[in-house]
Amino acid sequence: MLEKVVKWARVKSPWVLHFNTGACNACDIEILAALAPRFDLERFGVQLKGTPRHADVILCSGPVTRQIKDRLVRIYEQMPEPKFIVAVGTCACSGGVFDGCYNVEGGIDSTIPVAAYIPGCPARPEAIIDGVVKLLEKIDQPEKFQEPEQPVMIGGANLDGQ
Amino acid sequence: MEIVWTLLYMLVFPGFLFLTTYGMICEWVDRKLYARFQSRLGPPWFQPEADFIKLLSKEEIIPEAANPVMFRLLPLFALASVLTAFLYLPIWNTAAIYSFSGDLIVVFYLLTIPTLTFFLAGWHSTSLFATLGSVRNVTQLFAYEVPLLISLLGPALLSGSWSLSEMNQFFVERPILLLVNIIGFFVALIAVQGKLERVPFDIPEAETEIVAGSFTEFSGKLLGIFRLAIDLELVVAATLISVVFLGGSFGLHPVLGFILFIVKTLLIVAILALFRTVMARIRIEQMMKFCWRYLAPISLFQLLINILVKAWFL
Ligand code: SF4
Numbered sequence: 001m002l003e004k005v006v007k008w009a010r011v012k013s014p015w016v017l018h019f020n021t022g023a024c025n026a027c028d029i030e031i032l033a034a035l036a037p038r039f040d041l042e043r044f045g046v047q048l049k050g051t052p053r054h055a056d057v058i059l060c061s062g063p064v065t066r067q068i069k070d071r072l073v074r075i076y077e078q079m080p081e082p083k084f085i086v087a088v089g090t091c092a093c094s095g096g097v098f099d100g101c102y103n104v105e106g107g108i109d110s111t112i113p114v115a116a117y118i119p120g121c122p123a124r125p126e127a128i129i130d131g132v133v134k135l136l137e138k139i140d141q142p143e144k145f146q147e148p149e150q151p152v153m154i155g156g157a158n159l160d161g162q
Numbered sequence: 163m164e165i166v167w168t169l170l171y172m173l174v175f176p177g178f179l180f181l182t183t184y185g186m187i188c189e190w191v192d193r194k195l196y197a198r199f200q201s202r203l204g205p206p207w208f209q210p211e212a213d214f215i216k217l218l219s220k221e222e223i224i225p226e227a228a229n230p231v232m233f234r235l236l237p238l239f240a241l242a243s244v245l246t247a248f249l250y251l252p253i254w255n256t257a258a259i260y261s262f263s264g265d266l267i268v269v270f271y272l273l274t275i276p277t278l279t280f281f282l283a284g285w286h287s288t289s290l291f292a293t294l295g296s297v298r299n300v301t302q303l304f305a306y307e308v309p310l311l312i313s314l315l316g317p318a319l320l321s322g323s324w325s326l327s328e329m330n331q332f333f334v335e336r337p338i339l340l341l342v343n344i345i346g347f348f349v350a351l352i353a354v355q356g357k358l359e360r361v362p363f364d365i366p367e368a369e370t371e372i373v374a375g376s377f378t379e380f381s382g383k384l385l386g387i388f389r390l391a392i393d394l395e396l397v398v399a400a401t402l403i404s405v406v407f408l409g410g411s412f413g414l415h416p417v418l419g420f421i422l423f424i425v426k427t428l429l430i431v432a433i434l435a436l437f438r439t440v441m442a443r444i445r446i447e448q449m450m451k452f453c454w455r456y457l458a459p460i461s462l463f464q465l466l467i468n469i470l471v472k473a474w475f476l
Contacts, residue, residue, distance in 0.1 A: 009215035012208065040202040042193075045209055050369035051291075053223065053381040056216070080221035080381040 010056070010082070011136045013045040017055035017079075021072055021108065022098075023062025026122035027089035031059050034125035041129065044136075052078040057135070059128075060114075063091040063098045064105040076112045084115040086135060088128060093117045171249065171259050181248055185393035186210035188400070191428060192435045199439040210393070217386030225379050227288040236279045236286070237380075237387035243275035244394040251401045252330050252410050254420040261327040266318055269326065269402060270311060273357065276395055277303050280359075280366070283388070284376030295375025298366040298446055299359075305453035306356030306363070312461040313346040313353065316468045317406050320476075326402075330410045340409055342471050346464040347407040349457055351430070354399045355437050356449070358392065362441035363449055400430040 016035075020028050035041050035048050049055045052075050064072060076085070087108040090096040095106040108114050115138065118131035137144070171177055189210040197204025224230050250265045252258040258265070277299060284296025318324055320339060321332035333340055356363040367375030377385060404410060404426035411419030444452070 005215060006219040009212045009219065012206075012212035013216045037200045037202045040197070040204075042197060042205050043203040045205060045212060050373040051378050053379055054374060054377075054385060056220075078223075080223050082220070 007140065011140045013047075014057045014084075014132065014136060015047045015049045015055050016057045016059050016132075017049055017052055017075075018059050019061075019072070019075060021060050021062045021068045021092070022065035022104070023089060023091060027061035027092070030122045030125055031061060031088060031128060034128045039125045039129060041132070044129075044133065046132065052076075053080065055079060056082070057084045057086055057132070059086050059088050060092050060108045061088045063095045063101075064108060064111045066103050066105060069105055069111055072108075072111055084135060084139070085112055086116045086118065086131060087114045088118045088131070089123050090119050090121045093119050096121065172245075176248060176253050176259070178245060181245060181394055181397060182390060185390065185397045186214070188397050188427070188431050189393045192396070192431050192438075195432055195435040196439055199436070214386050214390060217389070218383050220382040222382030222384055223379075225287060225289065228379065229286045232282065232286045233380075233384065236283045237384050237391065240276040240279040240391035241387055241394070243272045243279075244391055244398050247272035247398050248394070248401070250326060251398065252327050252405055253401070253423050254416040255411055255414075256330040256334055257327045261325055263328070264324045266314060266324050266326050266329070266406075269398075270314065273395065273398060273402075274303070274307065276391055277357070280376045280388075283380065284378075287376075287379035289379050291373040292376050292378040294372050295366045295378065298372075299376060301446055302356060302359070302363065302365060302449060305450050306353040306457075309349055309453055309457040309461045310353035310357065312458065312465060313349040314402075314406055316346040316461070316464045317343050319465065320468045320472055322472075326405055330405050333409045334412055337409055337412070339471075340407065342468060343407055343464065345460060345467070347403070349461045349464065350403055350407065351433060351437075352457060353453075354403065355434055356453070358396055358399060358434070360434065361438045362444050364443055365446050365449060368443060396431065396434075397427060400427040400434075403430055 018028070018031055033039065035046070052058070056079075058075065058079070060072070076083070085108060087093050091098055092108050095104060095110075098104045099106060105111060116131050116135040118127055120127050123131070173179060187210075190205065190207055193209065194204040194207075224233050247269045249260050250258050250269050252261075281296040281299045281303075284292040284294075284299065287293075317329055317333070320342065321329045323329050323332065359366055367377065372378075377388060380388060401423070404423065408426050410426075411422050414422065
């Protein structure tokens with residue numbers, strides 16, 4: 001019972017921290033657009049917080065650069081449990097166009113565990129809202145979001161291309 | 163038997179249980195109105211409860227450099243002082259549950275304690291942002307406290323009593339005199355906005371400059387209790403203004419008086435939300451200037467009016 005209430009509260013009130021790990025700034029603008037009155041994330045209980053101590057979710061945008069890596073880990077460790085990371089934008093998911101640069105580590109998951117990926121270059125506010133809502137569903141019913149063990153086949157071809 | 167009633171007053175009504183519920187409702191009304199003024203949808207009605215339960219269930223981190231005892235105790239002090247203040251305010255009729263001559267001053271200083279705990283909380287977390295926020299907290303205290311106290315003294319002077327219950331009784335018998343205090347009412351509204359640290363006076367927790375002010379290092383339960391204390395402070399401040407300037411329950415039947423209490427406090431919350439929407443944050447020295455140069459003289463002017471009215475008409 002108590003657990004259910006706590007889970008309900010957790011799903012209804014995700015406070016986010018916005019952290020730019022090296023994005024080209026387009027994803028950041030989209031995150032801010034999602035938080036602004038037009039899209040109004042507060043109707044889902046989302047509030048933007050200034051400090052990692054208050055936040056439950058970090059919205060990370062951009063690839064992890066060598067310089068930001070230590071800071072990202074530090075911010076992550078400053079957050080109280082339970083905490084979730086959302087990678088916003090193609091760069092944050094995989095490194096995107098910056099993958100393989102001399103100063104880039106890769107996606108966010110090269111450094112800290114990620115709970116939800118939102119692709120897009122930049123990810124639109126609708127996509128960000130969709131991603132955050134999916135993350136909340138995942139917190140609510142984890143069994144619905146089992147990761148597939150086998151690679152998923154698309155279009156009938158198997159891995160050998162036959 | 164006596165002790166049962168005392169416990170009931172303190173824990174259920176109008177104490178802890180009622181006040182926390184009503185405080186959360188007020189927070190929701192405030193946030194919803196704020197959202198509607200910006201033509202947004204706004205949070206659902208259970209938002210403050212969800213926030214509070216979530217914060218209670220989160221891990222609490224106490225920084226190594228901080229003082230753990232102070233860190234744990236300060237939120238409780240803030241909560242306890244506002245809860246105590248509420249017991250001295252008349253709610254459903256003109257008599258408060260506990261009252262003695264001079265409780266106006268006691269309530270006023272009990273409402274100052276949360277600000278001091280915010281200051282100590284920031285100071286003890288030893289983080290740079292928190293320290294800066296807490297210093298701003300106290301600086302701001304000196305700006306709004308004097309106009310607020312002077313504007314509350316106006317009605318006290320008129321009624322010739324320092325007790326909230328007697329003041330309320332006096333104004334219920336002579337409602338026309340409430341009109342005399344109209345300037346003081348607006349001064350008190352503005353000063354209370356500063357006391358509650360809301361826009362345009364949210365200088366201590368300016369998130370664009372100093373992260374989250376005094377609360378930067380607070381997380382989990384401790385932050386939740388602080389937020390609850392701020393909600394309750396909103397209710398207590400709104401009730402104080404409604405009792406002193408709007409005649410409280412007007413001495414009606416308790417049920418009607420209680421409805422009047424709800425209507426009046428919500429009205430004050432709505433006015434405060436409107437202030438919050440139409441204004442932007444000002445700088446700390448602008449606030450000092452505004453409070454000392456305009457607000458304090460205006461409240462003194464109100465005091466002068468009250469003295470003259472008392473000399474000629476009473
Ligand atoms: S995904 Fe596109 S828009 Fe976002 S940071 Fe990368 S390059 Fe910029």
